[in-house]
Amino acid sequence: MTLLSIQGLTVTFGTFTALDDIDLTLDEGDLRFLIGPNGAGKTTLIDTITGRTRPTQGTITFNGHTLNKRSEHHIVRTGIGRTFQTSVVFEELTVADNIDLAASFRLRPWQLLTRPRTPTTTVTDILDRIGLTPHAHHKAATLSHGQRQWLEIAMLLAQRPRLLLLDEPVAGMSAEERTRTGELLTQIATDHTIVVIEHDMDFLRRYATDVTVLHEGRILTHGDVATVQQDPRVQEVYLGRTHQEATT
Template structure:
């Protein structure tokens, strides 16, 4: 038997309250290195709040978060990026007037700049072009980001995430607005990426979820409703009632 992959990220009793609303309610969660995990659930289930807690965009009301065995519960978002956690919603507020290449260059620069001397413009551009090519936007590198379609802006966000070379890449609705052909290319990209990074994605496209995820976590009303392989989640009656329309 092969050894089980090591634990990359873990939460214990993670909660977030907004006034009288509990958006995330005592979630225990484990993510193993090299895994592609899908996070699904009905609208208002707490998915975006949960990944915002993981990335440091918001602070938990209770509970703890460990990444690579170290407590990161109180680390700010930029410190988590430096540790290798990239959340596309967080790092990719796309600058509409800049080109696609320039947006990715900013993400690459954020990773590489240390001390007094940063990377050269040429090296930044070369790495940005490589990331854009991986997501199918090589031909749009010089185009102003604001002129890209919504779907292509989502792919630009993924390219910016790739520019961070994260150990954990968190994607929020990455296939929204993509054509069927682009969705197929995205699935292939994530399969390739999973060889060097762990991927956690919020996704409503069940074709993508069932075809891509190693495991699925279902949230409902801020709690984990179910967790398991795609086949088990598809057959789960509670999941069908809450989310899949069963």
């Protein structure tokens, strides 16, 4: 089933066109990698889906609802969550409290006052799923870089989104942390739809199935990893070499 449909999406800032007539469809359960050189429009696309940037033209439809004029807050409530290139967690709160706070965003004020003070089943289940149970009562400030990224993903899951948009989730991670993150994304994709912006080509080759390539605000190509890697246009604009150089 189609979960997200983008048609004719154009975003301009003055005379600069950041996105140019983008058509993109995501089906329920997709794990889509979005790649492209710096300035290709990847983050702008996510910003536009989540309401941080308004489209100049085109339509964004999520689960049958048009998002164009909705606020960021309302878009989150429709079931879209995102991370940023720099993790955003509450450092002085424990890991469990960070997840509990994220899980409470749908509650009304009177519900917040009466909610249990101990971690809920939702929080403990997410801690276990993400692999952060041993750190549940540690302050977020004590976590490693990779663990902070996992906590941010855990906080998204607590909001019960249908679509997760992850902006460079393995940037700065160790090889072991990248492997753990790849396994985690594969597991989460069994019951969520995920878009991953990524520059790590080794990570892409190991864990991606569907890849969309952006270049200068346009979709250059889409396909599986092998198809994308063999495309001479990708080799030229993303890998920085011509097809002839790539095959000799």
